[in-house]
Amino acid sequence: MKCAVLVVGAGSGKRHGGKLPKQYQHLNGMLVFRHSLMAFSDHPQINTVIAVIAEDAKPLFTVAADGLNVKTVPGGASRTASVHEGLKVLADDAPDIVLIHDAARPLVSSALISRIITAITKSHGAAPGLALADALKYLHEDGVAGDDIKRAGLVQVQTPQGFPFQPLLEAYTRLGADAEFADDIAAARAAGIECIIVQGEPDNFKITMPGDLEHAERLLHQRNVPISVTGSGFDVHRIIPGPQMVLCGVSIKGDLALKGHSDADAGLHALTDALLGTIGAGDIGDHFPPSDPQWAGVNSSVFLRKATDLVEQRRGKILHVDLTIICERPKIKPHREAMRARLSDLLNLDMNRVSIKATTTEGLGFTGRGEGLAVMANVTVQLSG
Ligand code: MG
Numbered sequence: 001m002k003c004a005v006l007v008v009g010a011g012s013g014k015r016h017g018g019k020l021p022k023q024y025q026h027l028n029g030m031l032v033f034r035h036s037l038m039a040f041s042d043h044p045q046i047n048t049v050i051a052v053i054a055e056d057a058k059p060l061f062t063v064a065a066d067g068l069n070v071k072t073v074p075g076g077a078s079r080t081a082s083v084h085e086g087l088k089v090l091a092d093d094a095p096d097i098v099l100i101h102d103a104a105r106p107l108v109s110s111a112l113i114s115r116i117i118t119a120i121t122k123s124h125g126a127a128p129g130l131a132l133a134d135a136l137k138y139l140h141e142d143g144v145a146g147d148d149i150k151r152a153g154l155v156q157v158q159t160p161q162g163f164p165f166q167p168l169l170e171a172y173t174r175l176g177a178d179a180e181f182a183d184d185i186a187a188a189r190a191a192g193i194e195c196i197i198v199q200g201e202p203d204n205f206k207i208t209m210p211g212d213l214e215h216a217e218r219l220l221h222q223r224n225v226p227i228s229v230t231g232s233g234f235d236v237h238r239i240i241p242g243p244q245m246v247l248c249g250v251s252i253k254g255d256l257a258l259k260g261h262s263d264a265d266a267g268l269h270a271l272t273d274a275l276l277g278t279i280g281a282g283d284i285g286d287h288f289p290p291s292d293p294q295w296a297g298v299n300s301s302v303f304l305r306k307a308t309d310l311v312e313q314r315r316g317k318i319l320h321v322d323l324t325i326i327c328e329r330p331k332i333k334p335h336r337e338a339m340r341a342r343l344s345d346l347l348n349l350d351m352n353r354v355s356i357k358a359t360t361t362e363g364l365g366f367t368g369r370g371e372g373l374a375v376m377a378n379v380t381v382q383l384s385g
């Protein structure tokens with residue numbers, strides 16, 4: 001079944017108090033519109049995402065939709081006209097069902113989208129609704145409360161509202177250009193299509209009034225409580241005679257070198273693996289195969305940079321690194337502060353969050369015999385979202 005969504009954000013509502021329309025306000029580091037688009041573009045049952053936007057909001061929308069597979073349609077004079085424009089564009093490659101969502105409802109959940117899709121049939125639509133908790137009364141112009149309105153039988157309706165595509169398109173076509181409705185249920189009903197109400201979600205509120213953005217921000221923070229993860233890495237290189245070895249980005253001159261395809265910096269290799277481990281992104285060999293000649297003799301900071309970039313893309317923040325170098329020679333202590341400074345620089349991390357320790361294996365094993373040098377690395381990363 002082909003399922004499309006129109007995310008409608010052509011309005012200029014500023015009741016929330018900001019200078020820009022609510023869908024272009026910042027919410028937890030992203031524009032409100034982007035949160036709404038991502039809810040659908042990340043959903044496995046949605047094939048097409050179309051945004052209906054105001055023509056003059058294009059530069060803002062470009063920021064909101066950066067990197068997302070979203071087509072845009074210019075909106076019309078009213079919400080009803082905007083939806084009609086979107087439906088007409090979809091008609092070229094008609095989906096089976098279409099959902100219509102307010103761009104200013106950024107916290108719509110994947111589960112709610114699924115519930116709506118499941119509830120739509122060939123003959124009727126589906127929309128989320130919430131029962132009312134507070135008493136309802138008419139309000140007189142002088143601010144005095146009037147008669148009660150019975151809550152029983154009333155429902156607050158949210159979006160996404162979903163319909164079988166073809167009947168909805170025909171309904172909008174029949175309504176004509178000047179028709180104006182509060183939402184798509186009203187437009188569909190005017191053309192004889194009924195809509196059933198499924199359970200909505202309180203968090204799926206529309207950002208409208210001052211304070212709504214702050215409320216949404218608090219809810220997102222609760223959802224995205226950061227967690228700390230730990231990655232570990234281990235690497236060994238053979239020790240050979242040579243004028244210098246590169247370890248933790250520092251050149252140690254003398255009579256020892258490390259053998260390897262790249263610059264053989266076992267410290268940066270172990271650290272790269274530990275970083276990849278925090279985000280489950282495989283190991284250094286997956287990203288930089290030793291069989292690939294382009295990595296011959298390369299400075300290992302290239303590998304580390306790739307790993308830090310990947311961690312950053314996952315909204316990770318490196319908190320602490322701790323390395324243990326295992327060898328009999330060279331002596332690490334004279335170089336330790338230079339190594340910490342170099343790692344601090346490469347990781348953009350305060351030096352007191354960079355620990356380097358060294359040990360021997362009391363003459364035992366390959367490190368004890370001086371055949372090789374090993375490095376263990378542990379990294380702590382804070383992940384959010
Ligand atoms: Mg290595």
